[in-house]
Amino acid sequence: MTRQRLRSIIFWSSVALALLLMLLPLPSFLESFKPYWPALVLVYWALESSDMVGLGLAFCVGLAADILYGVMLGEQALRLCVVVFLVLRFRARLRFFPMWQQALAVFALMLNDRIIEAILLGFAGMHLPPPAYWVAPAVDALVWPFLFLLLDDVRARLRAHEA
Amino acid sequence: MTLNRDGGTLFSAGMAGTLRLLGYLALASVLMVVDHRGHWLPKVRYAAAIVVEPIYQLAGLPASGLRAARVAFADRRMLTEENHKLRVDLLLANARLNHMEAVSRQNRRLKQLLDTRRQLGMKVQLARVIDLDLGAFRHRLMLNVGTRQGVKVGQAVIDSRGIMGQVVQVLPDTCTVMLVTDPDHAIPVTDARTGMRTVAYGSHVAGQLVLPTIPVSADVRVGDELLSSGLGGRFPPGFPVATVTHVEPQVSGMFLVARAKPVADLDRSDEVLLLRDLAPPAGPPAPASVDGPPSAWAPAPAMEPGTHRRRP
Numbered sequence: 001m002t003r004q005r006l007r008s009i010i011f012w013s014s015v016a017l018a019l020l021l022m023l024l025p026l027p028s029f030l031e032s033f034k035p036y037w038p039a040l041v042l043v044y045w046a047l048e049s050s051d052m053v054g055l056g057l058a059f060c061v062g063l064a065a066d067i068l069y070g071v072m073l074g075e076q077a078l079r080l081c082v083v084v085f086l087v088l089r090f091r092a093r094l095r096f097f098p099m100w101q102q103a104l105a106v107f108a109l110m111l112n113d114r115i116i117e118a119i120l121l122g123f124a125g126m127h128l129p130p131p132a133y134w135v136a137p138a139v140d141a142l143v144w145p146f147l148f149l150l151l152d153d154v155r156a157r158l159r160a161h162e163a
Numbered sequence: 164m165t166l167n168r169d170g171g172t173l174f175s176a177g178m179a180g181t182l183r184l185l186g187y188l189a190l191a192s193v194l195m196v197v198d199h200r201g202h203w204l205p206k207v208r209y210a211a212a213i214v215v216e217p218i219y220q221l222a223g224l225p226a227s228g229l230r231a232a233r234v235a236f237a238d239r240r241m242l243t244e245e246n247h248k249l250r251v252d253l254l255l256a257n258a259r260l261n262h263m264e265a266v267s268r269q270n271r272r273l274k275q276l277l278d279t280r281r282q283l284g285m286k287v288q289l290a291r292v293i294d295l296d297l298g299a300f301r302h303r304l305m306l307n308v309g310t311r312q313g314v315k316v317g318q319a320v321i322d323s324r325g326i327m328g329q330v331v332q333v334l335p336d337t338c339t340v341m342l343v344t345d346p347d348h349a350i351p352v353t354d355a356r357t358g359m360r361t362v363a364y365g366s367h368v369a370g371q372l373v374l375p376t377i378p379v380s381a382d383v384r385v386g387d388e389l390l391s392s393g394l395g396g397r398f399p400p401g402f403p404v405a406t407v408t409h410v411e412p413q414v415s416g417m418f419l420v421a422r423a424k425p426v427a428d429l430d431r432s433d434e435v436l437l438l439r440d441l442a443p444p445a446g447p448p449a450p451a452s453v454d455g456p457p458s459a460w461a462p463a464p465a466m467e468p469g470t471h472r473r474r475p
Contacts, residue, residue, distance in 0.1 A: 023222035025294045028369055028430060055180075055187050062191075066204070067211055068218060071301070073204045074194030081191065085184045124199055127346045130367060 006158055011052055014041050014151060019065055032132035035140045038065055038076070039083050039113060043106065044151050046087040047095055058084035075120050079113050086112070099145050107141035205332050212334045219293060219305065219337060226294030230433075287436040288312065290320075293337065302345040302365060304328070306435065309336040317397060319438045325403035325426035326350070326391055327435060342429055343404065344370055351395050352404050355388040357381070363389060363405060363423060370429065372405045377419040383410050389423055399438060403427075 018037035026034060038061055046053040062077030070076055086109060087094065094105055114137055118128060198204050208215055237245075290306040308314050310333050318330045320340050328342040341348050348365040352374075359381050363372040377383055387407040393400025405423035413420050 020218070020222050023219070025226055055183050059187050059191070067208055067215060070204065072195045073198035073207060074191040077194070078188055078191035081184060081187045085180065088180065120195070124195070127367060 003159070003162065006162060007049065007155070008052070010151075010155060010158065011045055011049075014045075015061055017041075019061075019068060022065065023069055032130065033135055033139045035136065035143045036110060036113065038062075039080060039110065040106070040140060040144060040147055041151075042080060042084055043087050043109065044148060046084050047091060048151075048155075050088060050091055053084060053088075055081050055084060071121065071126065072124055075117070075124075078120070079116055082116060083109055083113055099148070102148070103141045103144045106144040107137050110137035110140040113137075208332075209334055212336075216334060216336055223293040223305075287321075288314075288439055290435055290437055292433055292435060302328075302342040302348075302369075302429075303331075304340040304342060304435075306330075306338050306340060306437070307336070308437065309334050309338050311335050313439075314338050314437060319398045319402075321402060321436050321438065322427045322434075324428060325405075326398060327425075327427040327429060329397060330437070340435075343372060343425055343427075344429060350398060350404060351392045352389040353392040354383060355390050357383070357387075359383065360392050360394065366422075370424065371408075372423040372425060374407075374421040374423060375413070375418065377410075377421055379412065379417070379419055381419065383407060383419060383421055385410060388426075 015038065018041040021037045022034070042053060042058055042061065058080040059077045062080040063074070065076040065080075066073050090105075094102060097105065111134075114134060118133075122128065288308065290308045293305040293307055304320075304327070306314075306320075314330060314333050316330055316333055320327045320329060326343060328340045328345070328348065330338050331341040332339040343350055343363070343365060345365040346367055349362050351360065352363045353360050359377070361374050361377055363374050366373045372389075374383075374389075385407055388403060389405045389407065391398040391400055391402045391404050403426040405425045407421050407423045409422040411420055412418075
């Protein structure tokens with residue numbers, strides 16, 4: 001019971017932190033390289049405890065992100081749904097990948113996500129993003145191992161602390 | 164246990180998952196279309212302001228904390244240097260102000276001569292920039308004033324050097340400003356040297372304006388100052404907007420294309436001014452309603468008996 005609650009606390013705070021991180025200002029030359037934090041965090045939780053993350057939750061987190069800093073209502077909801085769906089579908093395989101393969105998979109996921117975003121922005125009649133925008137998936141893949149280890153560590157520590 | 168979930172009835176689970184994905188995708192698409200048509204997002208954001216605004220403030224904290232820390236830990240030499248620089252700036256500004264005052268006095272005289280009825284008194288409101296990243300390729304700022312401080316959509320935003328942009332969205336205590344460099348933004352300008360009028364658009368390249376429709380015969384040179392022309396009624400006339408940095412013929416050869424650098428300090432401004440008075444709308448003034456004789460001819464209203472009696 002308490003373990004469940006502990007886990008949900010970590011989960012929700014990590015999601016909230018991811019949303020805040022997206023709002024954090026960066027120097028303008030770094031802006032295009034900003035990782036898509038909410039997606040990374042959701043990927044982690046979808047891999048580690050798939051009973052917490054479903055499409056509905058991805059949709060809700062996406063809506064919250066849209067309200068906070070979105071261009072259109074529903075855009076990030078759609079993107080996060082696609083990401084989480086793909087992870088859940090290939091979860092059994094992804095979980096047992098070594099770290100570098102996982103990072104590659106994250107790269108592919110995020111590249112796919114960027115393509116979807118570009119298409120959606122195109123449909124909405126907005127300008128296509130600058131070339132640097134396509135570098136972000138690589139940054140996502142680089143950040144992934146650290147995020148994974150960090151969240152794993154936090155969870156392990158809290159579990160040990162509780163026991 | 165979780166592993167069993169993945170195995171087992173893999174096929175049916177996959178089908179159900181796909182169907183649910185399709186459902187959510189459809190829902191998201193409907194939302195996007197509705198939002199695109201009806202511009203829902205600002206309304207939803209406004210409704211959720213009670214939750215959203217504290218989050219914005221929270222996300223802005225690290226930046227303001229850094230600023231505070233810089234002030235607290237800046238060493239003496241740096242402060243002295245900055246102080247010196249500010250003193251020089253102040254002197255310069257004062258000199259300029261004196262000059263401006265003389266010009267303004269002359270202007271007032273001329274205006275009185277011309278029997279201008281309205282005095283150009285400009286009301287401004289000071290606002291602080293909340294440091295937030297509202298998307299990598301959207302040139303927006305967030306300010307710490309909103310509906311409660313009387314901000315309206317369409318107000319021009321300036322800093323000490325020139326025009327920065329205009330308010331596009333207002334929440335109770337914050338508002339969003341579209342900068343002049345936003346690809347969706349356009350501002351009518353005149354060339355200060357030649358008086359040529361054109362329109363400056365935002366561009367994809369950060370910190371650059373594009374003037375794509377200059378006649379080939381026009382005289383535009385690198386270094387020309389562009390002032391707001393006041394056409395269209397959004398921005399007041401005569402404020403510096405940008406300086407021309409490149410001029411080249413368009414690919415088709417029909418027009419010249421100029422690139423310009425905004426004068427306002429778009430990246431670094433901490434404090435900005437919101438012009439309070441919206442520029443008067445373009446077009447002829449509203450017709451004065453003259454029904455019947457002037458009110459001056461009306462007979463003085465009769466004193467009401469009740470008020471009369473009560474008076475000592």
